[in-house]
Amino acid sequence: ETGVTQSPTHLIKTRGQQVTLRCSSQSGHNTVSWYQQALGQGPQFIFQYYREEENGRGNFPPRFSGLQFPNYSSELNVNALELDDSALYLCASSFGHEQFFGPGTRLTVL
Amino acid sequence: QKEVEQNSGPLSVPEGAIASLNCTYSDRGSQSFFWYRQYSGKSPELIMFIYSNGDKEDGRFTAQLNKASQYVSLLIRDSQPSDSATYLCAVNAGGTSYGKLTFGQGTILTVHP
Numbered sequence: 001e002t003g004v005t006q007s008p009t010h011l012i013k014t015r016g017q018q019v020t021l022r023c024s025s026q027s028g029h030n031t032v033s034w035y036q037q038a039l040g041q042g043p044q045f046i047f048q049y050y051r052e053e054e055n056g057r058g059n060f061p062p063r064f065s066g067l068q069f070p071n072y073s074s075e076l077n078v079n080a081l082e083l084d085d086s087a088l089y090l091c092a093s094s095f096g097h098e099q100f101f102g103p104g105t106r107l108t109v110l
Numbered sequence: 111q112k113e114v115e116q117n118s119g120p121l122s123v124p125e126g127a128i129a130s131l132n133c134t135y136s137d138r139g140s141q142s143f144f145w146y147r148q149y150s151g152k153s154p155e156l157i158m159f160i161y162s163n164g165d166k167e168d169g170r171f172t173a174q175l176n177k178a179s180q181y182v183s184l185l186i187r188d189s190q191p192s193d194s195a196t197y198l199c200a201v202n203a204g205g206t207s208y209g210k211l212t213f214g215q216g217t218i219l220t221v222h223p
Contacts (some may be wrong), residue, residue: 031209033209033211039198040216041215041216042114042213042214042215043198045211045212048209048210050209056209056210058210059133075152079111079194081163090153090154094209097159097161097202097212098156098159099144099209100153101146101153101155101156103152103153104153105175
C-alpha cells in the first residue's frame with residue numbers, strides 16, 4: 001500500500017460528457033502527477049502539480065485539466081470525452097524523484 | 111524511435127532462474143531510472159531506482175545502468191511464480207522535465223513452476 005488513494009475505482013461515461021477524478025497523495029508528499037494508461041501500454045504523463053501550480057504537462061489537449069488543493073490532494077478533469085479516453089488513470093504522489101502510484105480509476109467511455 | 115524501449119516479450123523463465131529485462135532510452139540527458147512491477151488489473155509498484163552508472167542490488171533484484179550505451183536493465187534472481195507480472199521501465203529526464211516519467215511499453219514476465 002502506497003498511501004495514495006483514488007476515487008472512483010471505476011466509471012462509465014458516454015461520449016461528450018465530462019468527468020472528474022480525485023486523488024489523495026501520501027502524507028508528506030507535495031507533488032502529484034497524473035498518467036493515462038491504455039490497455040497493453042505503459043503509462044503516459046498527463047501533467048504534474050506542485051504546491052497547487054501546474055509543473056509540467058505532457059502531450060494532452062486542453063480538455064484535460066487539473067487542480068491541486070492546499071492539502072496536496074488533486075483532481076483531473078476531462079471535458080468532451082472521446083472513445084479513446086477509455087483507459088486507466090493513475091495518480092502518483094512524490095517528494096523527490098520517486099513516484100508512488102495509487103490504485104487508479106478505470107474510465108470507460110461508450 | 112521510441113523514447114523508452116523495452117525488450118519485446120513475453121518472457122518466460124522457469125522457477126529459480128534469472129530473469130533479465132532490458133530497456134534503452136533515447137534522451138542522453140536522462141538523470142534517473144526506475145523499474146516498476148504491475149500485476150494484471152493493478153497499478154504500477156516501484157521496485158527500484160538507479161541514478162549512477164553501475165549496479166544496484168536490493169534483495170533478489172539488481173538494476174544495472176550504462177549511460178554511455180543508454181541502457182538500463184533489471185535482473186531478477188531466483189525467480190518465483192509471484193514475480194509473474196508486467197515490468198515497466200521509466201526514465202526521468204531531469205531539468206525542465208523534472209517529475210515527468212516516460213515509460214516503456216512494458217515486458218510481460220511469466221515464471222513457470
